[in-house]
Amino acid sequence: MKKSEVMMGLRSAFDDDVHNYDRCRPRYTAELFRNIIWYASLNGTKKVLEIGIGTGQATLPFLKAGCHVVAIDAGENLAKFSANAFSSFPRFQVQHVTFEAFVADDNTFDFIFSATAFHWIAQDVGLKKVRRLLKPGGTVALFWNHPFVNRKNNALHRQIQSLYKAYWP
Numbered sequence: 001m002k003k004s005e006v007m008m009g010l011r012s013a014f015d016d017d018v019h020n021y022d023r024c025r026p027r028y029t030a031e032l033f034r035n036i037i038w039y040a041s042l043n044g045t046k047k048v049l050e051i052g053i054g055t056g057q058a059t060l061p062f063l064k065a066g067c068h069v070v071a072i073d074a075g076e077n078l079a080k081f082s083a084n085a086f087s088s089f090p091r092f093q094v095q096h097v098t099f100e101a102f103v104a105d106d107n108t109f110d111f112i113f114s115a116t117a118f119h120w121i122a123q124d125v126g127l128k129k130v131r132r133l134l135k136p137g138g139t140v141a142l143f144w145n146h147p148f149v150n151r152k153n154n155a156l157h158r159q160i161q162s163l164y165k166a167y168w169p
Contacts, residue, residue, distance in 0.1 A: 018081045022055035028115065032143070033061035036113070040139035042067055046110040049133060051099045051126075052117020056082040063089045067111070074098040074120075100125060107135045116144040 042048070044066030053059060053071035055078060062069050068091040073079045079096035086092045095102065099121050112130050130140055152158070 018055060018075075018077045022057070022081070025055070025057060028058055028143075030061075033058075036139075036141050037061065037065050040111045040141070042111055047108065049104070049109040049112045051112065051114035052120070053082045053094060054078050054115075054117065056085050058113070058115035059086060059092075062111075062113075063092055067091065069093075070095070070104075070109075072097050072099060072102050099129065104133055106132050109133050110135050110138050111141070112138070113141040113143075118142045119144060 036042075040046075042062060042065045046065075046067045048062050048067045048069045050059060050062070050069060050071040053073045054075075056071075059069060059071060059082065063086060069086075069089075071079075071082060071092070071094040073082065073094065073096060076096045079094050083094045086094075112134055118126060134140060
């Protein structure tokens with residue numbers, strides 16, 4: 001099996017059990033969103049693209065800021081979950097599509113973000129597309145965690161890796 005096939009399988013794994021994924025996924029801090037909204041000057045005039053909405057754990061602060069949010073996700077169940085979760089927001093839409101296949105005009109979005117999903121996209125493709133879709137002077141925010149990457153001597157890192165090996169072979 002090719003690496004790209006393995007990655008696509010892992011990329012879609014979260015779609016299989018949406019409710020447990022949402023329940024177990026660590027949340028982001030309110031401070032992160034306050035800082036992003038301030039830095040990007042987000043308000044009701046701004047159009048936002050969220051890449052990889054998942055269960056929408058990073059979506060609500062941007063909707064509450066009044067932004068028009070277009071969200072995409074490769075997972076059909078994740079897209080349905082999020083469409084339902086934010087159905088009360090008239091300036092929200094979600095599409096079941098990969099970022100690579102997503103179609104939009106150049107210079108469409110004031111703000112593009114991806115919370116713990118952009119690493120599934122080949123950077124040479126993804127970053128070029130983000131630049132094309134982003135309006136001049138727009139902002140991009142890509143955030144995720146990489147706990148103890150390349151710290152093999154760290155005890156916590158070793159323990160986390162042993163759990164991955166035991167439960168996610």
